[in-house]
Amino acid sequence: MNLPALCEAFVLHFGEMGSRWGINRTVGQIYAVLFIAERPLCADDIVERLGLSRSNVSMGLKELQSWNLLRRRPMPGDRREFFAAPDDIYAIVRTLVDERKKREIDPTLSVLRELLMRTPVTPEERHAQSRLKDMHELIELLTGWYAEVQKLETERLIQLLSLGSKVAKVLDIKDHLFALPGGKAKSKAAANSPGA
Amino acid sequence: MNLPALCEAFVLHFGEMGSRWGINRTVGQIYAVLFIAERPLCADDIVERLGLSRSNVSMGLKELQSWNLLRRRPMPGDRREFFAAPDDIYAIVRTLVDERKKREIDPTLSVLRELLMRTPVTPEERHAQSRLKDMHELIELLTGWYAEVQKLETERLIQLLSLGSKVAKVLDIKDHLFALPGGKAKSKAAANSPGA
DNA sequence: CCGAATTTTCGGATATTTCTGAAATCAAGG
DNA sequence: CCTTGATTTCAGAAATATCCGAAAATTCGG
Known part of the structure; x- marks a missing residue:
C-alpha cells in the first residue's frame, strides 16, 4: 500500500x-x-x-x-x-443514510405492509402479524422522523443534535406555556410517563 | 422451511x-x-x-x-x-444500536483520536488529518446526541420522534423568548465550536 | 460418581464473494 | 473511419464465509 x-x-x-x-x-x-x-x-x-x-x-x-x-x-x-468525495461530510452522511433507507428500509416496509394485509389463519399467524405490526409502526415512526429532519439545513441540524435530550426540557416548557383546557383528558399519553 | x-x-x-x-x-x-x-x-x-x-x-x-x-x-x-426475543421492540432496537456503536463506532473513534495525535509530515498528511478531524467531530456529535436520547424513556422518545422537525419550530420560539443580547456574535461562535 | 440428555467444538465439505487478467467496448483526436 | 488510450465486462482463480456431522464436553438427575 x-x-x-x-x-x-x-x-x-x-x-x-x-x-x-x-x-x-x-x-x-x-x-x-x-x-x-x-x-x-x-x-x-x-x-x-x-x-x-x-x-x-x-x-x-x-x-x-x-x-x-x-x-x-x-x-x-x-x-x-x-x-x-464530497467536501461536506454532512452531505456524505445524508447520502449514505438515504441510500441505505432506499435499499433496505423501503423494501422491508413494503414486505411488512403486504404481510399485514393477509388474513391470518392460525393463532400462530395472528400473533406473528401483531409482532409485524409493531415493527412496521416503529419503522414508520423512525422514517417519518428522518424525513422531517432531512429537510433541515446542516446548521439547524447541528444545533438540534447539540441539544440532545435537552429538547425534551424545551417540550416541557412548551407544554406548560400552551397548557390546553381539558388538559387532563388530553394528557392520557403522558399518564404513563412520570416526567409529567 | x-x-x-x-x-x-x-x-x-x-x-x-x-x-x-x-x-x-x-x-x-x-x-x-x-x-x-x-x-x-x-x-x-x-x-x-x-x-x-x-x-x-x-x-x-x-x-x-x-x-x-x-x-x-x-x-x-x-x-x-x-x-x-424481548417483547419490547424498542428495547430490541436500543440494544442493536448500542451493540453496533460498541463494536463499530467506538473503535473508529479511538483510531481517529490516535491518528489526530500524530504529527503530520507531508502536506498530504496534514490535509488527511483535517478530513479526519471533520469526521471525528461529526461522530462525536452524533454519539453525544445518541447518548442523551438513549436516556429518555420510550414514551418520551416516541413523543419526540413524532414531532420530527417541528422541534426546530419550538427552538425558534425558545430563541425568541430568551433572545440574548449580542445574539449575532454568539451564534457565529456556536457554529464553529459547539463545546465552548 | 455414573449415565442420559443437551450443547459446543472442530475439521473439512460446500457455497459465496472477491479479485484478476484478458478481451471487448467505448470515446476522442487526427 | 482509424488509432490510441481509457474503461468495462467477464470467466474462472483465489480467498472467505458458511454449514454440516461426528466427536468431545457439559450438565443434571439419580
Whole structure:
C-alpha cells in the first residue's frame, strides 16, 4: 500500500469497518483514499495507492457511484475520469443514510405492509402479524422522523443534535406555556410517563 | 422451511436483510423466527422450523446472545434452553444500536483520536488529518446526541420522534423568548465550536 | 460418581464473494 | 473511419464465509 503511514492506517481501518457493513473491504478502502485525498483521483491513482487490479478499482468506483457517494471532477487536458468525495461530510452522511433507507428500509416496509394485509389463519399467524405490526409502526415512526429532519439545513441540524435530550426540557416548557383546557383528558399519553 | 406462509415470507426477507448488515443470513432467520414466535423456543424448535443443522443453530444462538438480543426463558421440567426475543421492540432496537456503536463506532473513534495525535509530515498528511478531524467531530456529535436520547424513556422518545422537525419550530420560539443580547456574535461562535 | 440428555467444538465439505487478467467496448483526436 | 488510450465486462482463480456431522464436553438427575 503506497501511502504515508497515517493515511494507510485510516484506509485499513475504514476498509475493515466497511466490510462489517454491506460494503466490501476494497470498496471501503477506495472511498477512504478518496475521502482524504487532496485532489480528485483517477482509477490509476487508486491502483497505485492501494495495489489493487485495475478492474477491481473500476468495479469499486462503479459501486460507489451507484451510492451517489462520488463527485465527477473532469480534469482539463486529461481524458481519464477523476473522482472526489464530497467536501461536506454532512452531505456524505445524508447520502449514505438515504441510500441505505432506499435499499433496505423501503423494501422491508413494503414486505411488512403486504404481510399485514393477509388474513391470518392460525393463532400462530395472528400473533406473528401483531409482532409485524409493531415493527412496521416503529419503522414508520423512525422514517417519518428522518424525513422531517432531512429537510433541515446542516446548521439547524447541528444545533438540534447539540441539544440532545435537552429538547425534551424545551417540550416541557412548551407544554406548560400552551397548557390546553381539558388538559387532563388530553394528557392520557403522558399518564404513563412520570416526567409529567 | 416448516412454517406458515406468512411466517416463512417474513423469515426469508429478514434473513436477506440481515445478510446486508454484518449479520449472516442464517442468524437473521433464527432471530426472525424467535421474534414472531408465540412462545420461547429451544434449539430443536428452530432446527425443525428452518431445516438447519443442530450445530449451525447453536452457533447462531451464541452469536445472538453475544449481541444481547435474546432472553433466556427456562422451562420448568425441561432441561433444554429456551430463548425468546424481548417483547419490547424498542428495547430490541436500543440494544442493536448500542451493540453496533460498541463494536463499530467506538473503535473508529479511538483510531481517529490516535491518528489526530500524530504529527503530520507531508502536506498530504496534514490535509488527511483535517478530513479526519471533520469526521471525528461529526461522530462525536452524533454519539453525544445518541447518548442523551438513549436516556429518555420510550414514551418520551416516541413523543419526540413524532414531532420530527417541528422541534426546530419550538427552538425558534425558545430563541425568541430568551433572545440574548449580542445574539449575532454568539451564534457565529456556536457554529464553529459547539463545546465552548 | 455414573449415565442420559443437551450443547459446543472442530475439521473439512460446500457455497459465496472477491479479485484478476484478458478481451471487448467505448470515446476522442487526427 | 482509424488509432490510441481509457474503461468495462467477464470467466474462472483465489480467498472467505458458511454449514454440516461426528466427536468431545457439559450438565443434571439419580
